[in-house]
Amino acid sequence: MAARLSLKQDYERLLEDYDTWLFDCDGVLWQGSTLIDGVKEVLDFLRSKGKAVLFVTNNATKSRKSYKTKFDDLGIKADVDEVFGSAFASAVYISSVLKLPKDKKVYVIGMSGMEEELRDEGISFIGGTSPExxxxxxxxxxxxxxxxxVGAVLCGLDTSINYTKLSKAFAYLRRDPSVAFLVSNEDSTYPTADGLLPGAGSVSAPLRYALGKDPVAIGKPNSTMLTCIKAKHDFDPKRTIMVGDRLNTDILFGQSGGLSTLLVFTGITQETEITGPNASPIVPTYVTSSLGDLRVLITPQP
Amino acid sequence: MAARLSLKQDYERLLEDYDTWLFDCDGVLWQGSTLIDGVKEVLDFLRSKGKAVLFVTNNATKSRKSYKTKFDDLGIKADVDEVFGSAFASAVYISSVLKLPKDKKVYVIGMSGMEEELRDEGISFIGGTSPExxxxxxxxxxxxxxxxxVGAVLCGLDTSINYTKLSKAFAYLRRDPSVAFLVSNEDSTYPTADGLLPGAGSVSAPLRYALGKDPVAIGKPNSTMLTCIKAKHDFDPKRTIMVGDRLNTDILFGQSGGLSTLLVFTGITQETEITGPNASPIVPTYVTSSLGDLRVLITPQP
Known part of the structure; x- marks a missing residue:
């Protein structure tokens, strides 16, 4: 059973036990375009205590650079190198793990953020936002x-998804089984300020169904994302905590990587989903209402 | 094991044993826009022997009326009442089984053929081909x-599939669990003259994935299609044969309905798929190379 944090000493223990703090963004730091109460103060406080702070998002529609703009707009301190998005992780996977030869291209179902990360990693691509x-x-x-x-097909959330893109991606994958089938992440839904829309996993579902074959998925909860973070930041899993709002992505991701996990209720998961007879089998190490709860640690200066 | 038809007497036995002949169309009667050799003569011959001839297709992009035009163009005799498409069967299901109240509407992901069948059945709908x-x-x-x-969402093959349609359909189904989730058919691929493209099942896959819920599927191999045929034509299942080119739609459809089945190799299924250690568990009653093989029955007039 997850430990419910409530007393000041619970949060103090957390501060003592973890040096590296990984945060999901939407539903943890903000909801749509609204900052969650206390988040800015808590992140600043963690940094002041020498903690490493990293942001891990499955959102593949934005590059790290444009994601950084969102942090700036909301007044949250963040460095581009601290932001790990599934578009970036996909590009790193293609160049470092798949080692796609330089003369090969990626057929992209995705948006400009994904294209930007591929470009930054020196990967050629077609499809994506091309008018054709x-x-x-x-x-x-x-x-x-x-x-x-074309040596790989990479599919992420694409709000311009259409039959031409699906047909081309299907044809590339069907004609040549050596063409890699990659998806940035498998989120079924995509949270917006006005409610849920179909997510990246839903956009790639036609390919999965037509091919009868599962893709390599890069984002949370898959370990590929953690491998990508480890390549850039050294951390001890035993002293690292993943903070998130989704059991089947954030919490599962932390658990699979041997990290501790903290579930918050400011996003997708409702408190009822982790208690009672129908509780999820995915059990976080800790739960608290909101990341803002950690403000209790901040002693007011006299 | 399926009986391989080869001798004239094999085909004569078939003629004796079955009064009602159900035919899949693409891959059995024609390939794309090319009539398969001998098909016209064989169908005319079956009719001359007093056999009931019905056409059963999962293609939901065409109404029965526009499907009839295809028969006319290829010179095959067919009456609109002999043609059963999954768009027609979906409309019949909505009015007769679902009994959608007259003040309710269907949100459509599909093309003009589906709209035509809904209109003919007196069902109000939105979405579909609307410019919005x-x-x-x-x-x-x-x-x-x-x-x-909106009381139901109906999804078929739609080559104008896009994020707006998927988002609206998802929102209707998510907001109100009493909204029926229907798909015309679950074919993973759609055969064209130039090769396979994603099929109706692939177009509805994002909804299935985003909702984590399976739809009611109308077309082959589901029994809904047979119920729809039975409502219009009386036949004895024991003296009825389903002729098709796909094991997991046509042959399974016939078997589930207690019909005999004849597999032909002029479409999707290769002969290697029904023999050897990796043979499909779906075993047709009979196999023959092509429907045209039945020409052996036609005694030349002196």
Missing amino acids: DNTLEPFSLANWTPDPN | DNTLEPFSLANWTPDPN
Whole structure:
């Protein structure tokens, strides 16, 4: 059973036990475009105590650079190197793990943030935001010349998803089984300020269904994301805590990587989902209402 | 093991044993826009022997009326009442089984053929080919007023699939669990003259994934399609045969309905898929290379 934090000493113990703090963003730091109460103060306090603070998001529509702008806008201190998005992790996976040869290209279902990360990693790509593929015109294989250099298909959240993109990605993957099938993350839904919309996992679902084959998934809860973080920041899993609002992504991600986990209720998960007979089998180490609860640690200066 | 038909007497036995002949269309009667050799003669011959001839297709992009045009163009005799498409069967399901009240509407992901069948059955609908929903512009829940009268979402193959349609369908199904989730059919792929494209099952896969819930599927191999045929044509299952090219739709459909089945190799299934150690567990009653093989029955007139 998860330990419910409530007393000041509970939070003090947390501060003592963990040197590296990984945070999911939406539903933990902010909700849509609204900062969650106390978050800024808590993050500043953790930094003042010498803690490493890293941000881990499955959002693949934004590059780290444009994600950083969001932190700036909300007044949260963050360095680009502290932000790990699934688009960035996908690009790192393609260059470092898949080692896609330089003459090969990626066919992208995704948005400009994904393209920016691929470009920064020196990876050639087609599809994505190209006008040719952003169309509702009928698609016919007869009027299309596949690019023989496509060596991978990468699919993330794409709000311009259409039949042409799906058909091309399907054709690349079907014609040549050596073409890698990658998805930035498998989130079923995408939280917006006005409610849930279909997520990256839903956008790639047609390919999975048409091919009868599962992709390599990069983002949380998969370990690929943690491998990517470890490559840039050294940390001791035993003294690292993952703070998140989703059991099947954030908490599972932390657990799979041997980290401690803290679930907050400012996002997707309701408190009822972790108690009672129908409770999720994914049990966080700790739970607290909000990251803002850690303000109790901040002793007012005289 | 399936009986391989080869001798004239094999085909004569078939003619004796079955009064009602159900045919899948693409891959059995034609390939894309090319009639399969001998099909016209065989169908005419079956009719001349007093056999009932019915056409059963999962294609939900065409209404029965526009499907009939395809038969006319290829010179195959067919009456609209002999054609059963999954769009028609979906409309019949909504009015006769679901009994959707007249003041309720269907939100459609699908093409004009589906709209035509709904209209013919007196069912109100929104979405589909409406210009408002056929857009690649960003979708926001804040700028959208859901129609409170939507009582069902019906999804078929839609080559104008986009994020607005998926988001609206998802929102209707998520907000109110009493809204019925229907798909015309679950075919993973859609055969065209130039190769396979993602099918209706792939187009509805994002909804299935985002909702974590399976729809009611209408087309083959589901029994709903057979119920729909039975409502219009009386037949004895023991003296009825289903002829098709797909094991997991046509042959399974026939078997589930207690019909005999004949697999042909002019479409999706290769002969290697029904023999050897990796053979499919779905075993047709009979196999033959092509429907045209039945020409052996036609005695030339002196």
